[in-house]
Amino acid sequence: MPKKKEESEVLKVRSSRKMYILVYLMILILLSTVAVIKFTGRELNTFALRIVLIFSVLCILVTESHRFQNLYEINDTSLIHIKGILFQSTKRTDLLAVSDAEIKQNPWQRMLNYGTVEVAVFSKESMTAMHDINRPLEVVTFLEQKIADKRTSGPKRGRI
Amino acid sequence: MPEYYETQRHHKHHNTRWIVFSVFLAILVFLIITSFSDKFSFTGNLVSDIKQQPNSSIKFDAVLTIPSIDINGDFEKIEFQGNSESFFYVENEKFQLNAKNNYIVMNNYTGEIAFDSKNILKLNGKAAKVFVNGIPIEPKTNSVLKVSLDKDFSYTLLNIKNEINIKKLSYITTGKININNGKNIFNLDNEQISLKNFIGDASAENNKFKISGLVEKLDIAGKTKISLS
Numbered sequence: 001m002p003k004k005k006e007e008s009e010v011l012k013v014r015s016s017r018k019m020y021i022l023v024y025l026m027i028l029i030l031l032s033t034v035a036v037i038k039f040t041g042r043e044l045n046t047f048a049l050r051i052v053l054i055f056s057v058l059c060i061l062v063t064e065s066h067r068f069q070n071l072y073e074i075n076d077t078s079l080i081h082i083k084g085i086l087f088q089s090t091k092r093t094d095l096l097a098v099s100d101a102e103i104k105q106n107p108w109q110r111m112l113n114y115g116t117v118e119v120a121v122f123s124k125e126s127m128t129a130m131h132d133i134n135r136p137l138e139v140v141t142f143l144e145q146k147i148a149d150k151r152t153s154g155p156k157r158g159r160i
Numbered sequence: 161m162p163e164y165y166e167t168q169r170h171h172k173h174h175n176t177r178w179i180v181f182s183v184f185l186a187i188l189v190f191l192i193i194t195s196f197s198d199k200f201s202f203t204g205n206l207v208s209d210i211k212q213q214p215n216s217s218i219k220f221d222a223v224l225t226i227p228s229i230d231i232n233g234d235f236e237k238i239e240f241q242g243n244s245e246s247f248f249y250v251e252n253e254k255f256q257l258n259a260k261n262n263y264i265v266m267n268n269y270t271g272e273i274a275f276d277s278k279n280i281l282k283l284n285g286k287a288a289k290v291f292v293n294g295i296p297i298e299p300k301t302n303s304v305l306k307v308s309l310d311k312d313f314s315y316t317l318l319n320i321k322n323e324i325n326i327k328k329l330s331y332i333t334t335g336k337i338n339i340n341n342g343k344n345i346f347n348l349d350n351e352q353i354s355l356k357n358f359i360g361d362a363s364a365e366n367n368k369f370k371i372s373g374l375v376e377k378l379d380i381a382g383k384t385k386i387s388l389s
Contacts, residue, residue: 022177026184033188037195041301045194051187059180 011074011142016114016134020063027056072130074143076150079119081128093128095150097121101143103136119143218388220375224335224353226364229326230274230282236322238273238287239265240280246311248292251299255292257313265291266307273320277367279312318364323373326358335368339378339388351382356389 030052037044065085073080079093099122105115109132117130117139133139241263247254248264255262271285286304290297299305333353337346360373377389 023180026180030184030188030191033191037191042195043302043306045191048187048191048194052191055183055187 015132018112019132219340221338221372224333226277226369227331228276235269239319241317242315244313249308283309330354354379
C-alpha cells in the first residue's frame with residue numbers, strides 16, 4: 001500500500017516520485033557526462049559544471065516541493081485533500097458521498113504502476129483527483145473498503 | 161474535475177516539461193562543446209574574426225628595446241631559450257629548467273604570455289605539440305597539452321610567430337622603425353611610441369625587440385612628433 005497505513009487504517013499518500021523519473025534521468029545524464037569528462041582527463045569548464053550542479057539541485061528541490069504540494073488522506077470518515085505548503089487549502093469529501101472512483105493511467109504510468117485516481121461524488125458538483133499516486137488500484141481498493149465499512153456501520157458514525 | 165481545467169493543467173505540464181527538457185539539452189550541449197571541443201571559447205570566434213579583419217594597414221617593421229608586455233591569443237609557434245628555477249609543466253609532467261640553456265618550442269599555442277626585457281613572467285595556455293630540449297611531447301588523450309611556468313623564466317631568445325595581436329602598446333624606447341617597406345624610416349632615441357592594433361610577429365633577443373607586421377595607428381612623441389594612421 002502506498003505511503004502509510006497506520007493502525008487506525010488511515011492512508012496518507014502523496015504524488016509518486018516515479019512521475020519525475022525523466023527529470024532524474026536528465027540529472028543522471030548530466031552528472032555522468034561530467035564524470036566521463038573528468039575520467040578522460042579533459043578540461044571541465046567550471047561555468048558548465050556550475051550550471052550542471054545548479055540545474056541538478058534545482059530539479060531536486062522543485063520536484064520535492066511539487067510532491068509536497070498535495071497530500072491525500074483516506075480515513076474512516078472522509079477523503080481529505082490538503083493542497084499547498086505554506087498556504088494550505090483542505091478539501092474533505094465524505095465517504096458516503098462518494099459515488100465512484102476512476103483510475104487514469106497512460107502506458108508509461110501503467111508500466112511504472114502509478115496514476116491518477118478521480119474520486120467522484122453523487123452530486124457530480126465536485127471531484128477529488130489524486131494525481132500521480134503510487135499503486136492507484138490498491139488505493140481505490142482501500143477507498144472502496146472504507147466506503148463499505150462506513151455504509152455498513154451507519155451514515156452518522158464518524159462524521160465530523 | 162471539469163474537462164476545461166484538466167486540459168489547462170495538461171497544457172501547463174506539457175509546457176513545463178518542454179522548458180525543462182530544453183534547458184537540459186542546452187546544458188548538455190554546452191557541457192560537451194566546452195569540454196570536447198578544444199577550440200571553443202565564449203568570445204573566441206568573435207575575437208578571431210576581429211583579428212582576421214583589422215583596420216591595421218600600415219606596414220611596420222621595427223627593432224626597439226623590449227617592452228613589458230602581456231598578450232593573450234593564438235600563436236602558430238612560440239620558441240624560447242634560457243633557464244629558470246621554475247619547472248615547465250606540460251600536462252602532468254614537469255621539466256626542470258635549471259640547465260643553462262633550455263630550448264622550448266610550442267606549436268599552435270593558445271593562451272597567455274607575459275614578458276619583459278629579461279624574463280618570461282607568465283606562461284599559461286595550451287599547445288598542440290611541445291618540444292623540450294628536442295624531446296617532442298604530444299597529447300595522449302586530448303588534442304592539446306596544457307603548458308605553464310610557475311616562476312619567471314630568464315630568456316636569451318623569445319620568438320612569437322603568427323601572430324601577435326597587440327591592441328595597445330605605449331612605452332619609451334630606442335631603436336629604428338621602418339614604415340611601409342622603407343618609405344619612412346625613423347630613428348628613436350628614448351622617445352615615446354604608441355601602437356594601436358598591431359598584428360604580426362615578434363622576437364626578443366639581446367635586449368632587442370623585433371616586430372614585423374601591420375599596425376592601425378602609430379604615434380611617436382619625442383624629438384620628432386609623428387602620427388600615422
